[in-house]
Amino acid sequence: MIAHLKKLIKENEKLNRYDINIEELENNVIKLSGKVDSWGDVVDFGHLAASLDQVKGVINELYTAESIKKNMKKKVKINLEKDKLIKKTDVLIVGAGITGSAIARELAKYDLDITVIEKNSDIAEGTTKANNGMVHSGYAATPGSLKAELNVKGNAKYDKWSKELKFDFDRTGSFVVGFDEDDRAHIQEYYEKGKKNGVPGIEILTGDKAREIEENLSEDVKSALWTPSAGYVAPYEVAIALAENAVENGVDILLDTELIAVDNAADKINIAYTNQGRIECSYLINAAGVYADQVAEMAGDRQFTIHPRRGTLIIFDKEKAKVLKSAVGTTPSKHTKGGVAQRTPEGNPLWGPTAVEVADKTNTAVSQEDLDTIINKFTTIVGGIDKKDMITSFSGVRAANYKEDFVIEASEKIKGLIQAAAIQSPGLASSPAIAEKIVNILLNEEKKLKLLGRKIKKKNNFQAERVVNKPFHQCSNHEKEKLLAEDQAYGHVICRCENVTEAEIVSAIHGKIPARTVDAIKRRTRAGMGRCQAGFCGPRVVKILARELGIDSEKITKKGEGSNIVNYRIKELLFD
């Protein structure tokens, strides 16, 4: 493999000036190390190594003068004797994004003790809160890849999930539109891939036919790929619904709890050390998003490197909800499906994302260049909306590995370690199928390894339906009167843009997975998600949080440690 890769490097005009170190590790893993000039070169080397069919994974430790400072490993201090035992559990899931939450809920169908740890202060604080929310149909993934298989399977399971877990899901269908012959060729390629992947109802339409479904499509659109099975959700809502239902079924979720080291003596998972103490466990499921390579390293079997790929999205005012019914995408750039103009389930148009390789996993900045790229691209495709309708923008970071496919497998080296890693797009769409696959892997591993030493049975009291209250503003007058008679706080509207009442905010604070930050309240109730972006309700939410949690408002944060909102007190917050 090394000789083959060296040949590829020699032939590569951009990379052949470097003399980097290449090692072949067990299991067909290639490790790259050395210094290069730019982050782009780091990523290109990784992809070049991964382009060899025999290579299973690429560990890329190339660095630039910039990146070495940013990605230095944390020094961890563990006191094996003193670290307090938090709990003993059968299965420890690391990460409470969509992947970890879906796995927790699926595993909760079995008689297992399950614990999820999440380093952030809420569910979905990683990439899961910052994506398009598209339940992709599955035309874009390479046939034969895990992405292709699990995307199509996962998509099909969303109706059941939405019914049981009570989150909004609109199966609107999606387009990839084409303006010229080049685009038409891409569309044909997608069509063939989609057919191979088993995407239901996929077809190529003329521009006119497409405009019959989506009337605001530009007259310049000449052809379009149509996949009626695509849909969209609010991704954080799905993750919270899964996590809450997991809790309803006995799963323990520990927030603000970061995995920092793993005892894998005798090549098996024994103890997970966290910043809160130690957890003894038989299985460790790595669902750590962009940090999955670091968790794999801690657990003793890293066969891949995650290279963060940032994507920026723009959200527009709900007033423009009627501009589009379905999702409209463009033909691709090198590593994305090209972005889409779509709507959130609440009706906000959502455009993007871009795709920018970044060295730093925490780089969720929004650049003017990204915003311009999105606006310029989509205003040529969809009419009736422009810059001034924008209400906010944000970025998320994709957990890409160099093979550009999910890593879902049991470790052959460390017993009890199971990877749900490199879950980049379409991770959200695939999550129901990823969770099922992980559960099957765990059941098979237990049959083989007997780490728990007992037969894992399905529970007969699994509660599939999540218990959740309807938003007050969606209640009938009769329902509203009933709620008001129970609690006057339903009569006090805190977020005027989204019509969220004080009672709903209080209920979120004391919910199944308590919302203890301003962003957690936002994700559960939508307070702060409207046109004014919390200009009105922000301080009121801080005040309610402080009152309900019995702490000073200076201690209330936007999203956990270090994000305090009130610096110091000048006078009381006087409004009610």
Ligand SMILES: Cc1cc2nc3c(=O)[nH]c(=O)nc-3n(C[C@H](O)[C@H](O)[C@H](O)COP(=O)(O)OP(=O)(O)OC[C@H]3O[C@@H](n4cnc5c(N)ncnc54)[C@H](O)[C@@H]3O)c2cc1C
């Ligand atoms: C811009 C953008 C648009 C996208 N659009 C779509 C789309 O439309 N459809 C789609 O299907 N997919 C989409 N994706 C991909 C999708 O967002 C991801 O596949 C998905 O959110 C991954 O979820 P996850 O749970 O694996 O990772 P995350 O949501 O990142 O969760 C991992 C969690 O692990 C926690 N963690 C990490 N390390 C530790 C540790 N040491 N201890 C404890 N906890 C830890 C993190 O804090 C984090 O909360 C998009 C991605 C981006 C960036």
